[in-house]
Amino acid sequence: MADNEIFAELNPPPRLMMGPGPVNVSPRVLNAMSMPLLGQFDPAFTGYMNEVMTLYRQIFQTANQWTFLIDGTARAGIETALVSILEPGDTVLVPVFGRFGHLLTEIAERCQAKVELIETEWGTVFDPGQIEEAAKRTRPKLVAMCQGDTSTTVAQPLAEIGDICQRYDALSYIDSTASIVGMDLPVDAWKLDIVSAGLQKCLAGPPGSAPITFNDRVADIINARKHIEKGIRPDGFQAASGRTIASNYFDLSMLMDYWSETRLNHHTEATSILYAARECARIVLQEGLNETSARHALASRAMVAGLQAMGLKIFGDLENKMPNVTGVHIPDGVDSEAIRSDMLNDFGIEIGTSFGPLHGKIWRIGAMGYNCQKHNILTCLNALETTLRLHKVGVPSGEAVDAAIAEYRAAGQ
Amino acid sequence: MADNEIFAELNPPPRLMMGPGPVNVSPRVLNAMSMPLLGQFDPAFTGYMNEVMTLYRQIFQTANQWTFLIDGTARAGIETALVSILEPGDTVLVPVFGRFGHLLTEIAERCQAKVELIETEWGTVFDPGQIEEAAKRTRPKLVAMCQGDTSTTVAQPLAEIGDICQRYDALSYIDSTASIVGMDLPVDAWKLDIVSAGLQKCLAGPPGSAPITFNDRVADIINARKHIEKGIRPDGFQAASGRTIASNYFDLSMLMDYWSETRLNHHTEATSILYAARECARIVLQEGLNETSARHALASRAMVAGLQAMGLKIFGDLENKMPNVTGVHIPDGVDSEAIRSDMLNDFGIEIGTSFGPLHGKIWRIGAMGYNCQKHNILTCLNALETTLRLHKVGVPSGEAVDAAIAEYRAAGQ
Numbered sequence: 001m002a003d004n005e006i007f008a009e010l011n012p013p014p015r016l017m018m019g020p021g022p023v024n025v026s027p028r029v030l031n032a033m034s035m036p037l038l039g040q041f042d043p044a045f046t047g048y049m050n051e052v053m054t055l056y057r058q059i060f061q062t063a064n065q066w067t068f069l070i071d072g073t074a075r076a077g078i079e080t081a082l083v084s085i086l087e088p089g090d091t092v093l094v095p096v097f098g099r100f101g102h103l104l105t106e107i108a109e110r111c112q113a114k115v116e117l118i119e120t121e122w123g124t125v126f127d128p129g130q131i132e133e134a135a136k137r138t139r140p141k142l143v144a145m146c147q148g149d150t151s152t153t154v155a156q157p158l159a160e161i162g163d164i165c166q167r168y169d170a171l172s173y174i175d176s177t178a179s180i181v182g183m184d185l186p187v188d189a190w191k192l193d194i195v196s197a198g199l200q201k202c203l204a205g206p207p208g209s210a211p212i213t214f215n216d217r218v219a220d221i222i223n224a225r226k227h228i229e230k231g232i233r234p235d236g237f238q239a240a241s242g243r244t245i246a247s248n249y250f251d252l253s254m255l256m257d258y259w260s261e262t263r264l265n266h267h268t269e270a271t272s273i274l275y276a277a278r279e280c281a282r283i284v285l286q287e288g289l290n291e292t293s294a295r296h297a298l299a300s301r302a303m304v305a306g307l308q309a310m311g312l313k314i315f316g317d318l319e320n321k322m323p324n325v326t327g328v329h330i331p332d333g334v335d336s337e338a339i340r341s342d343m344l345n346d347f348g349i350e351i352g353t354s355f356g357p358l359h360g361k362i363w364r365i366g367a368m369g370y371n372c373q374k375h376n377i378l379t380c381l382n383a384l385e386t387t388l389r390l391h392k393v394g395v396p397s398g399e400a401v402d403a404a405i406a407e408y409r410a411a412g413q
Numbered sequence: 414m415a416d417n418e419i420f421a422e423l424n425p426p427p428r429l430m431m432g433p434g435p436v437n438v439s440p441r442v443l444n445a446m447s448m449p450l451l452g453q454f455d456p457a458f459t460g461y462m463n464e465v466m467t468l469y470r471q472i473f474q475t476a477n478q479w480t481f482l483i484d485g486t487a488r489a490g491i492e493t494a495l496v497s498i499l500e501p502g503d504t505v506l507v508p509v510f511g512r513f514g515h516l517l518t519e520i521a522e523r524c525q526a527k528v529e530l531i532e533t534e535w536g537t538v539f540d541p542g543q544i545e546e547a548a549k550r551t552r553p554k555l556v557a558m559c560q561g562d563t564s565t566t567v568a569q570p571l572a573e574i575g576d577i578c579q580r581y582d583a584l585s586y587i588d589s590t591a592s593i594v595g596m597d598l599p600v601d602a603w604k605l606d607i608v609s610a611g612l613q614k615c616l617a618g619p620p621g622s623a624p625i626t627f628n629d630r631v632a633d634i635i636n637a638r639k640h641i642e643k644g645i646r647p648d649g650f651q652a653a654s655g656r657t658i659a660s661n662y663f664d665l666s667m668l669m670d671y672w673s674e675t676r677l678n679h680h681t682e683a684t685s686i687l688y689a690a691r692e693c694a695r696i697v698l699q700e701g702l703n704e705t706s707a708r709h710a711l712a713s714r715a716m717v718a719g720l721q722a723m724g725l726k727i728f729g730d731l732e733n734k735m736p737n738v739t740g741v742h743i744p745d746g747v748d749s750e751a752i753r754s755d756m757l758n759d760f761g762i763e764i765g766t767s768f769g770p771l772h773g774k775i776w777r778i779g780a781m782g783y784n785c786q787k788h789n790i791l792t793c794l795n796a797l798e799t800t801l802r803l804h805k806v807g808v809p810s811g812e813a814v815d816a817a818i819a820e821y822r823a824a825g826q
Contacts, residue, residue, distance in 0.1 A: 004471065005464075005467055005468075005471075006468070006695050006698050006699055007464045007467075007468070007691075007695065010445050010448055010461075010688055010691060010692060011448075012448055012449050012450070012451050012457060012458075012461075012688075013451075013457050014449065015449070015450075015451060015452065015455065015457075017450065017451075017452050019452055021681070022450055022452065022453065022681060022684065023450075024449065024450060025449070025450050025685075030446075030447040030448070030449070030685075031447060032423050033443075033446040033447055033685055034443040034444060034446055034447035035423055035424075035425055035443070036425050036427065036428070036437065036438070036443070037425070037428075037430065037435055037436075037437060037438050037619060038425050038426075038428055038430075039428065039430055039432055039435065039763045040435065040620075042428065042757070042763060044425060044426050044428075045425075048423075048425075051418075051420045054418055054420075055418075055419070055420070058417065058418075071485050071486050071489070071620075071621060072484050072485040072489060072662060072680070072683075073484050073680040073681050073682075073683055074680075074681070075661070075662050075679075075680045075681075076484070076485060076662050076680070079660065079661060079662045083660075098644075099644035099645065100644070101644075102642065102643035102644035103642060103643075103644060103661070105643065106642040106643055106644075106661055107661045109657075110657060110658070110659050110660060110661055111659075151644065198681075200681060206450060206683065206684050206685040206686075207453075207484075207680075207681040207682065207683045207684060208484060208621060208683030208684075208685065208686050229515065229516060229519040230515035230516075230518065230519055231511075231512035231513070231514075231515035231516060231519075231564070231768060231769050232512065232768055232769065244522075244523060245523070246523050246524075246659055246660075247492065247496075247523060247659075247660060248488070248492060248516070248519055248520045248523055249485060249488050249489050249492045249663075250662075265768070266488075267485070267486040267487075267488045267489070267620075268434070268435060268486050268487070268488075268611075268613060268620040269486075269620065270485075270486055270619065270620045270621030270686075271435065271619050271620060271621075272438075272443075272446055272619040272621065272685070272686075272689070273619075273621050273683075273685075273686065275423055275425075276685070278420075278423060279423060282419050282420065285419050286419055344455070350452045350455060355644060355645055355678070356644050356645065
């Protein structure tokens with residue numbers, strides 16, 4: 001039998017989470033999650049579902065009716081998009097510029113799609129012409145890519161992608177988990193067909209919900225595969241002629257019925273996380289989308305200036321750097337895990353390690369969502385300076401924080 | 414563009430949720446969800462992950478190492494189990510006694526399994542001999558069924574199922590979402606191979622997390638399909654020769670790496686919901702598994718006695734009735750939705766409607782988890798009596814609540 005242990009009361013130690021996410025959640029969002037539940041078909045709850053749809057239309061800058069939440073982490077949103085669109089044998093083009101691009105190829109392969117992959121060195125992005133050339137050559141049903149890939153700390157410019165896809169009759173899917181509201185993503189203006197996200201980065205929420213939006217082009221493709229499960233199927237319902245979507249949980253055709261006035265039962269919406277998602281969006285919209293992304297951009301300038309003043313080298317294409325995460329080369333001869341561990345134990349500050357080819361080569365320092373505030377940037381720089389000094393890395397004293405403050409002062413803060 | 418609306422502060426109306434779930438969450442669980450986040454590889458957080466594994470081993474009464482959470486609602490746990498085990502062409506036997514049995518067939522079909530289905534009338538359960546006969550005839554790889562199916566309010570006796578499956582070399586999967594801790598489910602003693610659950614019924618938590626447990630027979634099958642995604646694949650890793658699992662998000666082989674000392678990144682664990690799941694288990698284990706199921710059984714006797722005293726007829730096989738939900742025939746000529754709506758508007762009490770063949774024929778009244786307390790049973794019965802009276806249904810005055818109190822008094826409460 002199992003051990004007979006009940007453990008102590010939950011009491012998480014205080015952390016300043018300056019990694020690539022998740023980050024500290026806004027106290028307003030924590031509060032929202034402690035609110036009493038409602039039944040899933042309670043008019044008060046379906047009202048909240050409708051409000052969430054309206055709020056995320058604003059977050060995604062879209063008029064798409066189909067804008068709602070997937071009940072799972074950001075990766076669940078990615079899988080929902082891909083499995084609902086891709087059928088075995090479909091071609092999908094994936095421009096890969098980091099680990100999360102590989103994740104898209106991985107999920108697409110599990111959908112039995114034919115994956116056409118183009119790659120660029122980690123830390124760089126594609127010229128839109130390269131994507132156009134690949135689309136012309138491979139004629140994909142779908143072009144799938146990330147906006148920002150935290151594994152490399154760079155973001156792909158996307159303004160031309162929608163047009164490119166339309167020229168070659170492809171749909172576009174964007175994983176905006178790492179970038180949403182940290183940088184601009186006008187879904188309609190950029191003619192993007194389907195976009196998913198997560199709460200746990202710049203939206204200042206917990207992992208566990210994946211906002212998604214898609215237009216009628218996508219809805220038509222999905223409805224051509226519509227199938228309703230036995231036990232709740234309305235009398236006379238005829239399944240569509242298209243191939244049934246391989247997942248029930250991620251079947252967007254049934255999720256559309258759940259999130260519209262049809263209100264056909266599917267999963268049971270994750271009430272507390274929906275409350276969180278609602279509050280995340282309200283906080284951003286109260287601040288303003290432009291103001292939120294400007295706050296992230298300023299923090300990025302301050303973090304970069306501070307790290308450079310410490311004599312450290314920033315990783316990747318600075319012109320296309322994500323504002324909410326900064327890659328920094330680990331100085332030669334430094335025990336990178338010891339630094340991270342000391343930062344955590346001495347200062348309660350978490351910074352990130354790296355994946356794949358960058359493992360042991362760069363740290364990733366995030367400032368996003370609720371954490372993206374001046375005092376956190378300054379606190380983190382001072383702590384890193386102290387920790388490096390204690391590890392006998394020669395760093396100039398006080399220059400990092402001064403450089404960061406100078407960026408804030410220049411912005412009038 | 415989207416409407417420009419930010420809406421009011423979250424302020425859910427108070428409800429007593431006496432439907433088939435979700436139900437009111439324990440305030441301790443609401444509190445847990447408002448605790449600060451931790452990074453997913455923070456030692457404090459991986460410590461909590463390990464504690465969750467130990468706690469749910471006790472909930473499932475198992476020594477299975479592989480006992481953890483799936484980040485999605487209960488249905489995500491079902492899909493995880495089926496998609497990780499079933500390959501195209503595999504035979505799965507599904508004894509269906511309600512809507513959630515049909516859900517199992519539906520998900521299994523999407524895995525391209527060959528579904529062998531046996532059915533029994535809604536409101537009844539199978540004799541184990543019927544399941545044995547079907548297993549002998551169909552020789553399935555997997556027998557998949559629910560313990561309790563809230564759609565019909567009855568529960569299938571399972572004590573012999575593990576033995577039957579072993580006799581015919583089949584694995585057993587049980588969906589215990591609706592029954593876990595409301596009734597006994599000794600996973601090891603009953604030789605069940607893989608079992609999933611949800612938080613939102615008798616565990617008194619929110620929807621959004623699906624505890625799962627499975628033994629080494631299942632782990633071996635899954636590891637024979639092991640595949641690690643590009644971008645985080647360790648040097649030299651060779652994928653197993655078995656067919657890759659069709660879902661990335663629900664791939665138990667990668668989830669085992671995430672939930673063990675390998676700590677290979679997969680999704681980002683849904684921190685706040687993990688906190689909730691931890692607290693749900695602690696509350697039940699502090700009360701005791703036997704005491705928790707006895708509390709549900711007593712509430713069931715009181716609810717049945719009360720409804721019968723009101724002259725209403727209970728639905729389904731009373732000997733195999735689920736303790737946490739009661740089906741009751743809607744009296745002739747009554748507008749069933751008007752009753753539910755008045756209960757909600759006048760008393761703030763939610764009771765359940767029904768699916769499929771039972772729609773419009775029975776209400777489903779739940780008392781589970783935190784709601785499963787004497788005062789809620791009595792309050793609900795009084796409110797239903799008043800509402801029926803106002804709708805001109807002849808009901809004896811005060812007899813329902815008296816009969817329910819008598820059950821509690823007989824139990825010394």
